[in-house]
Amino acid sequence: MNEVIATMMNHRSVRCFKDELLTDEQIVKIVEAAQMASSSSFMQSYSIIGITDKQVKDELGAITGLPYVANNGHLFIFCADLHRVTVMGSEAEREEMKSMLESSAFYQIAVTDTALAAQNALLAAESMGLGGVMLGAIARNLTRLDELLQLPQYVVPLFGMAVGVPDQQTDTKPRLPVPAVYFENHYSTNLEEQRERIEEYDERMRAYYLNRSENVRDDTWSKKHIAVLQSKAPVQHFTRYIQSKGLNRK
Incomplete structure (x- = not known):
């Protein structure tokens, strides 16, 4: 087994970090690694926003209810970005592009590009001895997040990633066979x-x-996810927000 695969197989989410900020060099290397991910038609239809303002991180921590959103070595927000492709076009060209940019097909491209870049970023961080966790909870208040990040049309935040020096020993979670x-x-x-x-x-x-080192409980994969799907948690706000940004309309 080579080092890359060994790092992949040793993945575990880390939610408790030492009080150490990532260096500028570490941040740049993680972003550069993210950029080397595969991209549909080489559109590179994502942007990554690093949150260094403590007040913003604290507010995001309050929105999500997760302490490690505010307390980490660095917080990345991964956004699907179809705005960039419009920047160099004329007004007439942007109008002509509109039907494609607002299609489900191009939204899917942007989501896929963003996810691939994020996985590269996390793998790079872990290869540097850091730990991290993906954060879907940023979607709990997309309107406020949009305001904080000052996002233009055709750009939406999909998830965050908290990274830092691990301050806990977590277990590797078994995957489906x-x-x-x-x-x-x-x-x-x-x-x-x-x-x-x-x-x-x-x-x-x-x-x-039942046997892990923390958050012990009697649970199973199917029991947990059936409960989630039966909870009827509101998702319409997410659809409305995405469409308000001009994406996934058709």
């Missing part, structure tokens, strides 16, 4: 096989949750 996610030639619709694999995985996850 390979046969549950990898199929040959066609999707497997054998429900009995699927249930068997998930039941086996649920038992592994129950053992993990």
